[in-house]
Amino acid sequence: MSQLGLDQQITPPRLARHINITTVSRTQHYMVLCEVKIFETDCPNGTYGDGCAGNCRHCKGGFQQFDHIYGTCNMGCETGFVGLLCVHSCNISFYGENCTERCGNCLNGSRCNLKNGSCPGGCSPSFLGVYCNQTCLSGQYGPGCVNRCSGNCFNTETCNGITGVCLNGCAPGYDYNRDAKCGATCTNGSYGQNCSAKCGHCLDGPICDNLSGKCSDGCERGYKGGTCNEICANKTFGYNCEGHCHCNYESEQCDVISGNCSSGCANGWIGLNCSTSCTAGSYGHKCKDSCSGNCLNGETCHFTTGECSTGCAPGYDYTRDDHCQTACDDYSYGQNCSSRCGHCLVDAVCDKISGNCPSGGCKMGYSGSRCDQICTDNTFGYNCEGLCHCNNISEQCNVTNGDCSSGCAIGWAGNNCSKDMILTAPARKLSTAPEAKVARVLSRG
Incomplete structure (x- = not known):
């Protein structure tokens, strides 16, 4: 109290x-x-x-x-x-006056500064700036956006801004299973999308371009193509299938590595791989046959068949023998034996190349080396060596016997009007009358 x-x-x-x-x-x-x-x-x-x-x-x-x-x-x-x-x-995601401002992306989800929104501990990966509200540029990722994407994402996509991972896989040539950021190229002889394709038969072993699979130094024997996955075909063999074999059996494919033909070589070819053609002048099986030497213009025959592809030299019948070993029939000569011999004496056979008659000469009424020129200019007889003188100066006497249908000219006589009557008449005194002398000169002239 x-x-x-x-x-x-x-x-x-x-x-x-x-x-x-x-x-x-x-x-x-x-x-x-x-x-x-x-x-x-x-x-x-x-x-x-x-x-x-x-x-x-x-x-x-x-x-x-x-x-x-x-x-x-x-x-x-x-x-x-x-x-x-x-x-x-403020709630962990907000700051500022009345907590109306939203925080950025602070590291590990930490609270931003309640007054100014800054992230004192730094930004989450793929964000930057004082307030951590700016994203990384394309091709960058990680804390502070200091890391660069590999640039090998599928379809040239950019990587994830936080992890750097290529979300849809890698471009061809890069191994997603080994590195989701696509920085690892294909290995162990693989290439292409997801490194799922295997390198072909490259010359240096199973090492090819990781993107395209191409073999930079070419293919091993028996294969061809950019990726060296095509086996030789169509009678080819060797490195990059650049060798060509010619087997005796048309349907045979030679050994793709050595070029060896089990059936032997086709006509015109020799060698271990049947890739060497016969030398000029020979042809056929193992090149054992010789060309005729009668091909047109000195050309050699075809090394497989022996045929003279452009025809025969004059004197040989190409229509009957395309090897040009068959000479023209008698009385024919020249290119393809298309010309007939002239009028050789005693029906002699003319030369089958030039058509010239033998040294005996021509039948009566003909001249020339082939005896195919009929006598002209008042000549007749053998080789047209006879000279006739018909009364009608425009008449050509019979080329065989020299007969003149108009008779002989004045001063000439004989069956062929070749006999000079003045030279054969007896000696007598000629008239000295001027008229007679002029008439005689005219009859000779």
Whole structure:
């Protein structure tokens, strides 16, 4: 029980709507109060409420701007806090005045600075900037975007900005199973998409271009093509199938490595791989046959058949023998035996190349080396050596016997008008008359 005039201090101050004053005596059941006075007091700065148990920390404007009884902030909360009492910080993804700004991409999902939104611990992979709200440029990835994509993603896609992985696989030539970032080329003799194709028969072993599969130094014997996966065919063999074999059996493919023909070589070819043709002047099986030597213009015959492909030299019959070993029939000569002999004496056979008659000469009425020129200009007889003188000066006497149908010219006689009567007449005195002399001269002339 308090004494008259005693001040009872309540420390710390208490909030109250009414005060109960009771006695603590167990025997006295009443109490006399003469006067009760209640004095109001404030909580110390930064506290509020019953017993000043509440703390005000984040009011805008400081301690002066909060209610010391209820703890509310008169001007609202300082940046980064919300609620009537401003005791709740922003949600982990927000910051700023009234927590309305969204944080960027802080490393490992950490909270951004409540006041300015910066990421004190750095940015998540694929983001950069003070606020970690800028993404990496295409082709970059990882923390700070300092890593470069491999550039080998499928269809030239860019890699994942966080991990650098090519999400849809690698471009041909790169092994996704070994490196999802597509920095590893195909190995172990493989190439192409997902390194699923195998290198062919490259000259240097199963090492080919990882992208295309091409063999840079060519193929081993028996194979061809850019990837060296095509076996030799169509009578080819050897390195890159550049050798050509010629087997005796038309349907046979020689050994693709050596070129050996089990049936032997075709006509016109010799050698271990039947790839060497006969030398000029020979032909046929194992090149044992010789050309005739009678091909046109001295050309050699074909090395497989012996044929003279452009025809025969004059004197040989190409229509009957394309090897040009058959001479023209008697009484024919020249190119393809197309010309007939002339009128050789006693039906002699002319030369089968030139058509010239033997040294005996020509039949009566013909002249020339081939005896194919009929006598002209008043000539007749053997080789046109006779000279006739017909009365009609325009007449050509018979080329065989020299007979003149118009008779002989004055001063000439005989069956062929070739006998000079003046030279054969007896000597006699000629007239000295001028008229007679002129007439005689005219008859001779």
